[in-house]
Amino acid sequence: QPLGQTGTNAVEQTKPLAKPVTLDTNRVVVLPFKTIGTSGETADLGYGLVSTLTSKLQPLQNLVVIAKESARKFKDSEQSLREIGQALGAGTIVIGEIQTSGDKIQVNIQLIDANTEALGWGSTFTKTKDEFLDLQNEIATRLASELKGGLAAAEAQQLAQKATENPEAQAEYQAGRREWNKRSKKGFENAIRHFELAIELDPNYANPYVGLADTYALYPNYNFSTPDVAMPKAKEYAQKAIEINPNSAEAYTSMASVLYMYEHEWELADENFKKAIQLNSNY
Numbered sequence: 001q002p003l004g005q006t007g008t009n010a011v012e013q014t015k016p017l018a019k020p021v022t023l024d025t026n027r028v029v030v031l032p033f034k035t036i037g038t039s040g041e042t043a044d045l046g047y048g049l050v051s052t053l054t055s056k057l058q059p060l061q062n063l064v065v066i067a068k069e070s071a072r073k074f075k076d077s078e079q080s081l082r083e084i085g086q087a088l089g090a091g092t093i094v095i096g097e098i099q100t101s102g103d104k105i106q107v108n109i110q111l112i113d114a115n116t117e118a119l120g121w122g123s124t125f126t127k128t129k130d131e132f133l134d135l136q137n138e139i140a141t142r143l144a145s146e147l148k149g150g151l152a153a154a155e156a157q158q159l160a161q162k163a164t165e166n167p168e169a170q171a172e173y174q175a176g177r178r179e180w181n182k183r184s185k186k187g188f189e190n191a192i193r194h195f196e197l198a199i200e201l202d203p204n205y206a207n208p209y210v211g212l213a214d215t216y217a218l219y220p221n222y223n224f225s226t227p228d229v230a231m232p233k234a235k236e237y238a239q240k241a242i243e244i245n246p247n248s249a250e251a252y253t254s255m256a257s258v259l260y261m262y263e264h265e266w267e268l269a270d271e272n273f274k275k276a277i278q279l280n281s282n283y
Contacts, residue, residue, distance in 0.1 A: 256272035
């Protein structure tokens with residue numbers, strides 16, 4: 001009896017497998033990159049790069065980019081790329097490897113058609129660790145251009161923008177998101193610490209304010225705080241993020257969540273959700 005299959009009857013066992021559907025290659029997923037070597041720093045850089053590439057590709061027109069949380073379920077998966085594509089409904093899969101040596105970072109990236117597992121495009125990028133933010137933008141721009149067959153000027157400009165000029169601040173923010181995803185009291189406390197450190201390093205970096213808003217907004221769900229204590233903090237941080245970056249879909253989503261769940265301001269919440277969708281329909 002195959003692994004994971006319970007006692008089904010003979011008729012069920014002889015059913016043919018569902019025929020794979022032809023996947024839309026404009027539906028894209030960036031899978032977790034393989035880390036060459038055992039350095040924890042390399043793994044963190046890889047996590048950060050995948051998060052950034054996904055976030056940068058999501059607002060682009062005519063592409064549907066699968067959420068990074070869904071992609072992470074296939075970290076170190078033994079399934080074929082065709083099977084992963086079918087599971088996620090993604091016709092194009094971005095895979096990669098990242099390795100560090102001294103102060104150098106090297107990233108190998110490939111675009112795979114999940115229907116055929118054929119390589120569509122591949123390239124290698126190398127920069128110093130100090131240039132990591134530039135490396136992210138360079139890869140995102142090249143990747144987007146390959147996916148779309150060229151970029152409009154506005155899209156190229158959008159991809160070139162940096163949420164922060166401080167790579168340490170970005171690393172702290174992404175470390176905070178990793179902790180936030182654990183959905184535990186300790187995880188949330190660690191996340192807050194990382195987000196606050198990111199803000200210390202760059203007070204004009206909107207993302208960690210969104211992180212703090214999202215953390216406090218979840219506190220009442222887990223009975224870690226009462227709504228009257230946590231939700232005003234969530235709103236304050238979401239508002240700060242919007243002030244810093246009025247083009248942040250994440251910030252408007254955080255604000256909408258507070259307005260909807262706590263203040264019951266349905267119309268205002270709806271406006272903020274719509275603004276987030278307008279900025280990034282994939283978020």
